[in-house]
Amino acid sequence: MNRRGGRIWPLLALPGTAWLSAFFLVAFYAIVCVGLGNVTELYQPVPHWNPLDWNVGYLFQGVSDVFPGGQTWPVVVRTVLYVAIAVVLSLAIGYPVAYYAARHAGRHRGLVLTLLVLPFWISYLMRMFAWTNLLDTGGYADRVLSVLSIDSLLRSLGLLDSGGWLGGQAITVVLALVYGYVPYLILPLYASLDRIDQRLIEAARDLGAPPSGAFRRVVLPLSRPGMLGGLVLIALPMFGDYYTPDLMSGSPQTSMIGNVINGYVQGGPQKSLGAALTLLLAAGLLVLMLYYLRSLRSERYT
Amino acid sequence: MHPKERPSAVTRRSLLARAGGLALTAGAGASLAGCENTTTPVAVAGAGGSGKGILGDPTAGGPVDASGIPLARRDYPVTLPRVNDQVASGAKPERGGELHVYNYADYLNPAVLKAFGKQEGVSVRVTTFQSVDEAFSKLSSGRLTFDVIFSSPDQLSRLVGRRLIQPLNFELVPNLERNAWRELHDPFYDRGPRYSVPYTVYTTGIGWRKDKLSFDPSKLDQPWDAFWEAGSARGRVGILDDSREAPGMALMRRGVTDLNTEDPALMKQALSDLQALDQRVRVKVSISEYETLPAGRMWLHQSWSGDLLNAVISYLPKGTSPEVLGYWYQAAGGPIFNDCICVGAGAEKPVIAHRFLNYLLDDKVAYDNFVGYVGYQPPLNAIDANLLFKRGIVPESLRSTVVTHEAYANGNAYLTLSSAGQQLWDSTWATFRNG
Numbered sequence: 001m002n003r004r005g006g007r008i009w010p011l012l013a014l015p016g017t018a019w020l021s022a023f024f025l026v027a028f029y030a031i032v033c034v035g036l037g038n039v040t041e042l043y044q045p046v047p048h049w050n051p052l053d054w055n056v057g058y059l060f061q062g063v064s065d066v067f068p069g070g071q072t073w074p075v076v077v078r079t080v081l082y083v084a085i086a087v088v089l090s091l092a093i094g095y096p097v098a099y100y101a102a103r104h105a106g107r108h109r110g111l112v113l114t115l116l117v118l119p120f121w122i123s124y125l126m127r128m129f130a131w132t133n134l135l136d137t138g139g140y141a142d143r144v145l146s147v148l149s150i151d152s153l154l155r156s157l158g159l160l161d162s163g164g165w166l167g168g169q170a171i172t173v174v175l176a177l178v179y180g181y182v183p184y185l186i187l188p189l190y191a192s193l194d195r196i197d198q199r200l201i202e203a204a205r206d207l208g209a210p211p212s213g214a215f216r217r218v219v220l221p222l223s224r225p226g227m228l229g230g231l232v233l234i235a236l237p238m239f240g241d242y243y244t245p246d247l248m249s250g251s252p253q254t255s256m257i258g259n260v261i262n263g264y265v266q267g268g269p270q271k272s273l274g275a276a277l278t279l280l281l282a283a284g285l286l287v288l289m290l291y292y293l294r295s296l297r298s299e300r301y302t
Numbered sequence: 303m304h305p306k307e308r309p310s311a312v313t314r315r316s317l318l319a320r321a322g323g324l325a326l327t328a329g330a331g332a333s334l335a336g337c338e339n340t341t342t343p344v345a346v347a348g349a350g351g352s353g354k355g356i357l358g359d360p361t362a363g364g365p366v367d368a369s370g371i372p373l374a375r376r377d378y379p380v381t382l383p384r385v386n387d388q389v390a391s392g393a394k395p396e397r398g399g400e401l402h403v404y405n406y407a408d409y410l411n412p413a414v415l416k417a418f419g420k421q422e423g424v425s426v427r428v429t430t431f432q433s434v435d436e437a438f439s440k441l442s443s444g445r446l447t448f449d450v451i452f453s454s455p456d457q458l459s460r461l462v463g464r465r466l467i468q469p470l471n472f473e474l475v476p477n478l479e480r481n482a483w484r485e486l487h488d489p490f491y492d493r494g495p496r497y498s499v500p501y502t503v504y505t506t507g508i509g510w511r512k513d514k515l516s517f518d519p520s521k522l523d524q525p526w527d528a529f530w531e532a533g534s535a536r537g538r539v540g541i542l543d544d545s546r547e548a549p550g551m552a553l554m555r556r557g558v559t560d561l562n563t564e565d566p567a568l569m570k571q572a573l574s575d576l577q578a579l580d581q582r583v584r585v586k587v588s589i590s591e592y593e594t595l596p597a598g599r600m601w602l603h604q605s606w607s608g609d610l611l612n613a614v615i616s617y618l619p620k621g622t623s624p625e626v627l628g629y630w631y632q633a634a635g636g637p638i639f640n641d642c643i644c645v646g647a648g649a650e651k652p653v654i655a656h657r658f659l660n661y662l663l664d665d666k667v668a669y670d671n672f673v674g675y676v677g678y679q680p681p682l683n684a685i686d687a688n689l690l691f692k693r694g695i696v697p698e699s700l701r702s703t704v705v706t707h708e709a710y711a712n713g714n715a716y717l718t719l720s721s722a723g724q725q726l727w728d729s730t731w732a733t734f735r736n737g
Contacts, residue, residue, distance in 0.1 A: 075736050136599055167537015168584040250586040252737035263735050
């Protein structure tokens with residue numbers, strides 16, 4: 001990098017960086033101060049802006065709630081389980097699509113990419129609302145799934161019961177999460193697969209590796225950063241999601257940590273507890289993020 | 303916007319009784335105690351001479367909690383302290399400009415607003431809130447002032463405590479006594495009356511699909527049992543997403559008559575009953591029954607009476623007869639209550655605001671507002687049930703959705719709780735919602 005560029009770019013990045021950090025920090029600090037603040041007898045949260053006044057009571061309560069035996073513990077377990085399954089399914093669905101788009105789509109690549117971006121044209125919420133009609137008993141999707149015997153298959157596996165797709169089924173929530181977030185996984189994955197040098201694969205083949213071997217020993221390791229990036233990208237919002245379980249189920253049996261926070265913050269005297277739980281969630285996600293960054297770094301040095 | 307396109311029309315009620323109202327920061331006392339509030343037995347402030355009333359107003363009185371927050375009950379009425387001044391009887395109406403109204407979304411007929419604006423030579427601007435909690439937060443920030451504020455009776459004590467509303471001059475609102483139900487001329491939650499006029503009335507009951515549900519809840523010995531006995535409708539049974547209504551329903555099923563109880567044992571029972579219900583029917587928690595019942599997605603749902611009317615007026619799919627909808631409410635001791643309207647403390651047009659309150663209590667205006675848009679019934683003598691059936695506005699099968707004046711007089715309501723009581727209800731609900 002030359003010197004001049006080294007001076008101009010930070011300057012150009014300054015407004016954006018300032019914008020992002022100011023607005024992120026202000027909002028985040030507000031949440032911190034509510035979570036570490038107090039509540040009046042009128043149930044109004046009182047943020048404690050001065051760190052010296054911070055009250056850790058709600059945070060402690062939040063912490064004791066999310067550990068085994070606590071009130072929120074079952075929800076934490078459920079959320080981790082749902083997100084883990086949804087992420088694995090997303091990868092299983094998304095990887096082949098990204099691989100195809102990057103390496104085999106040929107002249108259709110433009111079309112495939114357009115199709116991948118298509119879901120972003122309609123808001124997430126609207127698409128979820130559409131599914132509530134499609135999956136309703138007698139809805140188109142419900143009928144198709146029934147004709148294909150997919151519902152009876154799932155029923156025999158014990159994954160679905162007589163309540164219908166929208167009757168508070170865990171599987172509907174998990175599949176909806178996959179459906180909603182899989183495009184966010186595919187795009188970074190596609191970018192990383194696309195960058196893999198074709199010659200490396202050819203070299204592997206020339207040296208006698210069968211196609212599967214070349215994939216396993218060359219493509220897969222090289223796409224690891226993209227995979228991890230995509231996984232983190234979808235796992236983070238899934239952890240905070242509350243409208244997907246709300247729309248697809250609405251049952252307490254499928255409520256996720258986002259629903260708990262939403263419940264606290266929406267009304268009643270527990271807004272500070274909601275803010276404290278938000279902080280705990282953010283801390284958990286930070287660990288995930290750090291793991292991702294670390295694995296990227298070790299990737300770069302190997 | 304057409305009523306059909308108003309998903310939020312009913313969400314306004316989600317926090318109706320929830321917010322707990324606790325007002326009166328009681329001078330400097332306002333102990334920001336976090337979670338460790340204690341409740342002492344309800345005391346009586348003022349009430350006819352002894353003591354200093356509430357907020358030092360000797361004319362105010364009624365039951366209060368430990369921190370001086372008025373806890374109005376039907377048999378223990380509250381006279382709220384007089385904060386701020388009322389407008390003079392002879393005051394001239396302000397001319398021109400805008401009348402600022404603060405209300406739930408889609409809770410006023412735009413045609414009615416337009417007609418009022420024309421009559422008074424002002425334009426009416428409505429700003430909306432999602433919940434009374436939100437409204438209270440924004441009002442108490444002091445940055446927003448409104449001429450007219452829609453609210454609910456359990457909110458009055460906190461609105462008065464923060465001096466956010468002004469006492470009304472009822473000489474400017476003659477329609478209250480002329481047209482409204484007698485019980486609301488001088489309601490127990492606002493003796494005098496001092497601050498409010500009623501807006502709409504509703505009951506909370508059971509809505510169901512007669513063509514889908516295999517039994518008739520209203521025929522059961524204890525109709526609230528319907529939820530627990532609806533195993534065959536698993537996944538299609540819902541209760542209201544409301545920290546008062548849902549546990550309250552479980553209490554009524556057990557025959558509890560005090561919907562404002564603060565007894566931990568009763569709340570524990572309600573929680574375990576709700577959890578048992580969830581095990582049995584995997585109950586849904588929502589406030590969209592005005593749409594999901596007519597659509598047939600839900601077969602049995604705890605409902606507000608206005609929602610069934612809304613369902614018929616706006617949400618019934620083509621080809622579905624209103625006859626498939628059923629509604630039951632507990633006539634003796636079930637929840638029946640009303641919303642109310644106030645004038646803001648910082649009102650720029652207090653006289654026009656009074657005239658607006660009076661206008662909404664006009665028989666014809668109230669009827670147009672109700673039938674033409676809102677779907678929630680105003681408590682006026684002229685709007686009687688028979689008229690609604692005769693005109694075909696409510697199908698005979700939903701006669702039970704009409705709130706009668708007698709039922710209101712005998713009804714029960716979710717009212718302001720003490721701090722500790724509110725915590726108890728909220729944590730009961732949160733525990734259930736977390737599954």
